[in-house]
Amino acid sequence: xxxxxxxxxxxxxxxxxxxxxxxxxxxxxxxxxxxxxxxxxxxxxxxxxxxxxxxxxxxxxxxxxxxxxxxxxxxxxxxxxxxxxxxxxxxxxxxxxxxxxxxxxxxxxxxxxxxxxxxxxxxxxxxxxxxxxxxxxxxxxxxxxxxxxxxxxxxxxxxxxxxxxxxxxxxxxxxxxxxxxxxxxxxxxxxxxxxxxxxxxxxxxxxxxxxxxxxxxxxxxxxxxxxxxxxx
Amino acid sequence: xxxxxxxxxxxxxxxxxxxxxxxxxxxxxxxxxxxxxxxxxxxxxxxxxxxxxxxxxxxxxxxxxxxxxxxxxxxxxxxxxxxxxxxxxxxxxxxxxxxxxxxxxxxxxxxxxxxxxxxxxxxxxxxxx
Numbered sequence: 474x475x476x477x478x479x480x481x482x483x484x485x486x487x488x489x490x491x492x493x494x495x496x497x498x499x500x501x502x503x504x505x506x507x508x509x510x511x512x513x514x515x516x517x518x519x520x521x522x523x524x525x526x527x528x529x530x531x532x533x534x535x536x537x538x539x540x541x542x543x544x545x546x547x548x549x550x551x552x553x554x555x556x557x558x559x560x561x562x563x564x565x566x567x568x569x570x571x572x573x574x575x576x577x578x579x580x581x582x583x584x585x586x587x588x589x590x591x592x593x594x595x596x597x598x599x600x601x602x603x604x605x606x607x608x609x610x611x612x613x614x615x616x617x618x619x620x621x622x623x624x625x626x627x628x629x630x631x632x633x634x635x636x637x638x639x640x641x642x643x644x645x646x647x648x649x650x651x652x653x654x655x656x657x658x659x660x661x662x663x664x665x666x667x668x669x670x671x672x673x674x675x676x677x678x679x680x681x682x683x684x685x686x687x688x689x690x691x692x693x694x695x696x697x698x699x700x701x702x703x704x705x
Numbered sequence: 706x707x708x709x710x711x712x713x714x715x716x717x718x719x720x721x722x723x724x725x726x727x728x729x730x731x732x733x734x735x736x737x738x739x740x741x742x743x744x745x746x747x748x749x750x751x752x753x754x755x756x757x758x759x760x761x762x763x764x765x766x767x768x769x770x771x772x773x774x775x776x777x778x779x780x781x782x783x784x785x786x787x788x789x790x791x792x793x794x795x796x797x798x799x800x801x802x803x804x805x806x807x808x809x810x811x812x813x814x815x816x817x818x819x820x821x822x823x824x825x826x827x828x829x830x831x832x833x834x
Contacts (some may be wrong), residue, residue: 503754504754637750640750641747644746644747644750644752645743645747649753665710665750665751665752666750668752668755684755685716685717685758688713688714688715689714689715689718692714693712693713694712694713697712697713
């Protein structure tokens with residue numbers, strides 16, 4: 474299997490504070506990976522380094538064997554934890570915007586998902602609830618035919634029924650060779666769809682394993698293991 | 706019967722058991738074509754790779770087989786399905802006895818209780834009909 478993401482001795486300092494302290498990581502393509510860790514453990518920083526929003530203090534990141542740059546950004550689809558879209562825009566305008574921006578954006582897919590979630594493409598973002606806004610953003614991100622999806626807290630604000638639909642959307646709308654990295658605290662909701670998990674703490678990777686490996690070795694769910702490993 | 710996965714056991718082995726039950730119960734008939742991995746994964750809300758692993762294991766033991774381009778099919782060997790049925794039933798019974806033992810019942814007491822409860826159940830069914 475080919476490697477989609479590789480980090481070598483990755484370090485990131487924020488004005489004296491170490492956010493990422495020497496991470497070595499290899500993620501194979503075609504996997505759905507959960508990036509799990511307590512608050513402030515470096516999850517979002519790691520994701521921002523991979524999509525090029527931050528540059529590393531030292532070390533190396535390769536996406537599809539290419540250093541971070543325009544050609545990796547073309548194949549990485551990123552869902553930030555906060556919205557960056559203009560509030561005054563209508564959903565259909567944002568779809569046009571995305572389609573201008575990304576050659577791998579599939580408009581039909583986006584409209585289909587909007588319909589399934591009962592979102593009117595003529596609605597403006599500012600009239601929407603927090604959860605609906607999150608759904609729109611996730612639809613935009615999943616409508617790209619990308620090789621690597623980076624989802625930072627994709628289901629935090631949505632209700633459980635929509636959460637199920639979104640998880641199904643994630644399962645069905647990524648191409649089989651695509652890789653998804655999901656950051657979340659809602660572990661029990663997503664662990665069924667994960668292949669692997671990465672536990673991160675204070676900028677270091679403390680464990681990587683497949684979900685079924687953990688379940689058979691520990692006899693407990695990822696959620697239960699998380700609560701044990703990161704007990705406060 | 707739907708896919709109801711427990712949190713403390715490997716997902717793939719639970720998927721495996723569910724498909725076995727679907728075969729035993731006749732939801733999937735001998736020789737019938739199985740839904741695609743993606744469809745099955747969606748139905749169970751699990752990762753397609755995990756579903757793939759479960760199906761590969763079923764294939765290894767011969768309960769399903771792949772026709773190169775047509776997809777996966779349930780075995781036509783009804784003898785094999787009957788044996789599977791007996792094995793699964795025995796496992797259930799063993800588990801039952803284990804649980805009863807935890808509650809402090811001897812095997813004879815458990816058997817006695819089964820017979821009584823069985824009779825009650827029979828009466829209830831007759832009454833409904």
